[in-house]
Amino acid sequence: MVSRRSFLKINTALATAGLTAGWLGSTATGAAAAGTGVTWTDGRLLPSFARPKHLDVADIHTLHGEDQLLLTTLQGAVNRNRPELYFAYDDSGVDDKWLAGIDVPKTVHDQPLDLVAKYAGRVKGAIVYDPAVRDTVNIATTLAGLKGAVVATAEQAETYQLKIIEDLRGRFDGQSKTEIYQWQLDHLWPQCEQRLLTGLPPTRVVDVDGVTWREVARETEQIRDSSNRDFYTFDVSAELGGEAVYVKFGDAFGSDGWGASVASVKVLADGTEIANFLPDTPEEAEFLVEGGNSSIGGDANRFADGGNFFVYRFAPPAGTTKLEVTVDLWNQYLVSATDTAPTRIEPFPHFRDYVVATRAMVVWLDPNGEPGELLRTIFGATETTTPYLGWFSNDVAGEWGGVDLAATQSVEVFAADFFTNGTVHGGVPADISSRVRRIRRTGIENKAYVTMTVGEGDNIQYCQRHMRHLWDNPDRGKAPTNWTISPVLADTAPALYRYYQETATENDLLVCGPSGAGYTYGGSWPRADFDAYTEVTGRYLRLTGLDLVYAYNNRDENGWIPMPDWVIDSYRKNTPLRGIMQSWDGGGIIADGKLPVIGHFGVPGQAVEFKAGLDAYIADWDGNSPFFISAGIFAWGWNPTDIAQLNELLAADDRYQVLLGDTFFDLLRRTPNPGPPPPPRTATARRRAGTATPEPRITPR
Known part of the structure; x- marks a missing residue:
């Protein structure tokens, strides 16, 4: 029997094969599409790249987006065979920090665009996008991957003497976003690498x-x-x-x-x-x-x-x-x-090296309305547990709707739209430890036990960029802190993952970011497919030495829904998890037993406000039994100094004890009837009603 997904793919291929074969020439398809330097290992979600031997390095953060786009797609075409180009994309210094750990010879270029001439012979030519139709930047990127080309303006192609092999100017005049991406699905998708999908904004707004x-x-x-x-x-x-x-x-x-x-x-x-x-x-x-x-x-x-x-x-x-x-x-x-x-619009360049190198299809569709129906079709044309890398349009509504839509089609999400030099980091090997850190076991007392968890770790660009800034804060290690991280960095950037393992203090515990091997909402998956997600999650947890996860479930008009038994049972059956911290507005024990689940508790503001919120939360506690609180730390508004301040406030109050997550869950598992349950859900719009804790998943751009 042919599955729905296979039927979709067969139908698409048959309907477009004649046009596509002639239009794309000799482009390879399917498993061979990634090129000789890109390796797909069985059981892994994402490929690895060849090991770099020498890197040409340049700082491109001051360049216009058009030039960054040209260089980033050049990077993808060149690095597909072996990583040779590495760029600094902003002035934060984080790209330089990671570069310092790559032990190969490097040549620094003060004039980044000189690299176009140096490597022009390594590409087939240029795909020219239409500045009047923004989404052609994405169509051009998909084509660049398929044809071994770069994305450029007509002026750039002339300046650098690049042969124009496809000119998209005028081709999509008058067409809607949905029509443009439907054309791409019909004509390019059968030739693309189908083991991943990508989503990137075609343009960005830049401050003048x-x-x-x-x-x-x-x-x-x-x-x-x-x-x-x-x-x-x-x-x-x-x-x-x-x-x-x-x-x-x-x-x-x-x-x-x-x-x-x-x-x-x-x-x-x-x-x-x-x-x-x-x-x-x-x-x-x-x-x-x-x-x-x-x-x-x-x-x-x-x-x-x-x-x-x-x-x-x-x-x-x-x-x-x-x-x-x-x-x-x-x-x-x-x-x-x-x-x-105050602003200008220019192409969005980030992550396109990875898209071009893997020959992925890139889209940018709002998960709601007509565009959302097309996105559903695209997700549905993939196999179960296919990763979607990038992000969604329409910010928070796009996140919630997009992740949920992906889950309904058995696809997990990796925030990656600002992940840079992925074609290099994916080729730098590292000895990742699979050893789970030994628990500091302690006796059970009638304390309010608090464990503090910094979110966002599913976000591989966060692991590369903002997490490194937080990690370098001199106050890290002063307070017991759980740091969410993506175990799939074992594919996308193993040396980054190993760095965090090697430099963690006794007060730093790495835990899996939402919701395992990719950001998803478990309750939205088809039940028949969810075991596939937890099975791949289990493999990555064992590979990376993680045994706790911060997870999301699905939501409705009343807010987040407690994780149902069938989702918990799938985690319990297929992973080595000791506990789950679920995104939630009000804390409380969602499930106990062999795999306890506790809702996150959060308070707007900084350390003083958080302590006051905790005091209010435990006000009715009689102190005659342990009280467990999973404190969610807002990664974009807090840093280790703030965490240390909260820890000091709690240490001065003998009702509280702050623990790392492993010890916390060990106590929770050993405590009979740990309570309290989560607060009842209401019909309040959780995000902006004026009374709910703000959802901490917003990523500043």
């Missing part, structure tokens, strides 16, 4: 240097309950005189996740209305020039937390002397204005 923002208004209190919601009118007349006025909404307190929230906007120019719109409508789209780092909330509001923001552009009639913006606004808003265009 030298723009000065005037602060217009700021909420001075940390308000998270919408109690300051009102219609505020802001006079931005000081910015008149240029081609337009730009108004930015951000977060006045970036550490706790409750920034500006906007439900309507009206603009008057000398008393005449020139704009009146609601978020997430066609009317708003006319004025929204930067919204990719914001989200749409349950009240049809647009909000931005942490370092995120959104910007509206208003162009009043010539001669306007007074410009007023009235906004339905609440929470911790920061409003500012400028008369200078």
Whole structure:
């Protein structure tokens, strides 16, 4: 009997074989598509690359996105056979830190674009994308992988004397995003590597240097309950005189996740209305020039937390002397204005070396609506446990909807859109230890036991970038801390994983990031397929010496759903896990016994606020039995100094004892009837109702 997935693939191949075979020429298909330097090992989710012998190194972070795109796709085409190109993509120094651990000769180039001429003979030519149709950047990337080419503008192809082998300008005029990616599915997918999928934004918004923002208004209190919601009118007349006025909404307190929230906007120019719109409508789209780092909330509001923001552009009639913006606004808003265009749009270059080298298909589809139906079809055309690397559009809503949609089609997700030099790191070998660290066993007392877990470890770009910054903090090791990490780094960057193993202190415990071998929502999987996910998870846990996991389950209109028995049983049967920490808003024991599951507990703010939240949480505890609390630490707002401060506050209160996760779960397993259960779920919209703990999965861009 032919499976649904096989039927989809056979149908697609038969329907397009004639057109595709001629159009792509002699491109290899299927298992042979990755080239001689890319190795797929049975039982592994992702390939390894050849071991580098010499690296040409350049810092490209100051280059325009067009040049970065050219170099990154060149990197993929060259490194497919053996890694030779390595780039620094930002000024944080993290790429240089990892480079220092790669023990091969290196040549540093001060003029990165000179490398195009050096390696031009190693590629077949250029795929030219259409600047007027953003998604052609992704179509061009897929084609570059299939044809051994680079992605370039027509001007770049001329400058570097690259033969144009496909020119996408004008080819997709007037077509919707869904039509463009449907064409790619029909015509390119049968030729692509089908053991992985990728998702990348075709373009990015970049800040323009030298723009000065005037602060217009700021909420001075940390308000998270919408109690300051009102219609505020802001006079931005000081910015008149240029081609337009730009108004930015951000977060006045970036550490706790409750920034500006906007439900309507009206603009008057000398008393005449020139704009009146609601978020997430066609009317708003006319004025929204930067919204990719914001989200749409349950009240049809647009909000931005942490370092995120959104910007509206208003162009009043010539001669306007007074410009007023009235906004339905609440929470911790920061409003500012400028008369200078603050951003520009350019190609998104990151991770494309990996896409090109593996000959993967790359898409960028909102998991909702018509694009979501196409994304469902694409996910459904793959085998069970196929990894999807990259990310989703529409920020938080895209994350929740995208991960859930992938799970329904038995696909797991790896946040990788900012993962850089993957074609190099995947070729640097390392001796990863499979040994599980010995538990510090302790006696059971009537304490409030707290274990603190830093999230985001499923995110391989986080493991490469932000986690390294946190790890290098001199206060790491002062407090018992669980650090989530992806065991699939054993494929994508084994030397990075080994570095964290070797440099961990006695107070650092590596635990598996959500939700095992890839980010997923267990309850959304088809039951018949979920064992396949936990089986591959079990293999990676044993390979990397991990025996605890921070996991997610699925959600509904009321928020996160407690992990059901069939999901827990699958983990118990197929993995060596000692315990599961589930993403949750209010803590509590979800399951005990051989594989205990405890809900995460989180509090907005920093150490003092967190301690106050814990005190409130245990206020009804009588102290006559142990009380277990899994404390979720917000990776994007906390660092080891903050963790150490919370640890000091808890150590000064003899009701508490902070433990590493292994000791914590050992006690929990040995405690009869550990309680309390999780709090009852309500119909409150958990993300932005004004009372719930903010979801800690937002990744600042």
